[in-house]
Amino acid sequence: MPELPEVETIRRGLAGPITGRTIKRIRIVDPRVVKAPGPAEFVRLVTGRRIVGLRRRGKYLCLDLEPAGHLLVHLKMSGRLLHRRLSKKAGARVPTGLGHLLLFLDDGFLLYYHDTRRFGGFHYRTDDPFPALALGPEPLDPDFSPARWRRILVGRQARIKSLLLDQQAVAGLGNIYAAEALFRAGIRPDRPAGSLSGAEAGRLYRSMRAVLKEALAAGGTSIQDYRQADGRSGLFQVSLRVYGRRGEACPCCGVPIKACREGSRTTYFCPGCQH
DNA sequence: CATGGGACCTGCCAGC
DNA sequence: TGCTGGCAGGTCCCAT
Ligand SMILES: [Zn+2]
Numbered sequence: 001m002p003e004l005p006e007v008e009t010i011r012r013g014l015a016g017p018i019t020g021r022t023i024k025r026i027r028i029v030d031p032r033v034v035k036a037p038g039p040a041e042f043v044r045l046v047t048g049r050r051i052v053g054l055r056r057r058g059k060y061l062c063l064d065l066e067p068a069g070h071l072l073v074h075l076k077m078s079g080r081l082l083h084r085r086l087s088k089k090a091g092a093r094v095p096t097g098l099g100h101l102l103l104f105l106d107d108g109f110l111l112y113y114h115d116t117r118r119f120g121g122f123h124y125r126t127d128d129p130f131p132a133l134a135l136g137p138e139p140l141d142p143d144f145s146p147a148r149w150r151r152i153l154v155g156r157q158a159r160i161k162s163l164l165l166d167q168q169a170v171a172g173l174g175n176i177y178a179a180e181a182l183f184r185a186g187i188r189p190d191r192p193a194g195s196l197s198g199a200e201a202g203r204l205y206r207s208m209r210a211v212l213k214e215a216l217a218a219g220g221t222s223i224q225d226y227r228q229a230d231g232r233s234g235l236f237q238v239s240l241r242v243y244g245r246r247g248e249a250c251p252c253c254g255v256p257i258k259a260c261r262e263g264s265r266t267t268y269f270c271p272g273c274q275h
Numbered sequence: 276c277a278t279g280g281g282a283c284c285t286g287c288c289a290g291c
Numbered sequence: 292t293g294c295t296g297g298c299a300g301g302t303c304c305c306a307t
Pocket of ligand 1: 250251252253254255270271272273274
């Protein structure tokens with residue numbers, strides 16, 4: 001589910017409230033969301049640590065801990081990272097089913113992870129995990145230039161849609177925003193990446209950044225599972241132009257949106273607008 | 276090396 | 292109404 005705009009929305013919502021807080025207590029409700037190390041060791045390592053930062057790289061989040069350690073988090077398809085005040089009433093209990101991993105903070109708030117499909121979860125790492133992730137550039141970074149984007153495309157025969165999904169080429173796009181960026185740029189998803197002209201590469205650079213920025217401003221795209229850290233839905237789903245709109249009239253030319261399988265994933269595009 | 280398919284899981288929804 | 296199959300925002304692993 002969550003792509004760059006969703007993960008960054010969560011980061012922005014959480015960074016202020018949880019920075020400086022100490023993790024008082026941990027409850028692992030479903031051990032499948034604790035990826036490493038084992039549950040007992042995870043609790044031992046993380047309990048009592050203070051959160052001093054929350055960073056994002058691609059679709060990953062990292063909670064930096066003091067005096068040492070990091071929590072690497074990936075939401076995969078259905079993960080939610082949420083934050084709420086706990087009831088102060090004596091004997092009040094955390095509602096069952098609230099989350100699969102609960103981190104009780106020292107200010108009376110709960111930081112918790114819920115993942116319907118259990119694909120995502122937490123890794124404890126001694127060292128900063130980001131340098132080892134082998135991810136491509138951040139598309140919204142100031143030093144991600146059109147020239148750098150062109151260098152990524154040159155000579156690549158992979159289909160452009162696959163390349164947009166390749167986190168080692170550029171980090172943070174997923175199935176929704178890859179389709180939306182290609183639609184806005186007027187480029188068919190099955191074109192070989194290296195076959196794009198300079199003008200097409202430039203259009204894709206601009207449309208990729210534009211759609212990510214607009215989605216971020218809207219708090220992300222909520223279809224099923226994604227929520228902001230305070231539980232609210234994102235709003236960008238109403239602004240999607242092709243994703244999930246098979247058979248609907250293209251907002252630009254009126255031709256029905258087509259869907260095809262690209263690998264094992266559905267790709268949406270307009271046969272009238274994209275060439 | 277690049278590409279494709281399956282695995283990992285659960286829930287939802289369309290269609291019968 | 293109730294069941295069934297297909298499908299879902301991601302990534303990893305293995306076979307070809
Ligand atoms: Zn069109």
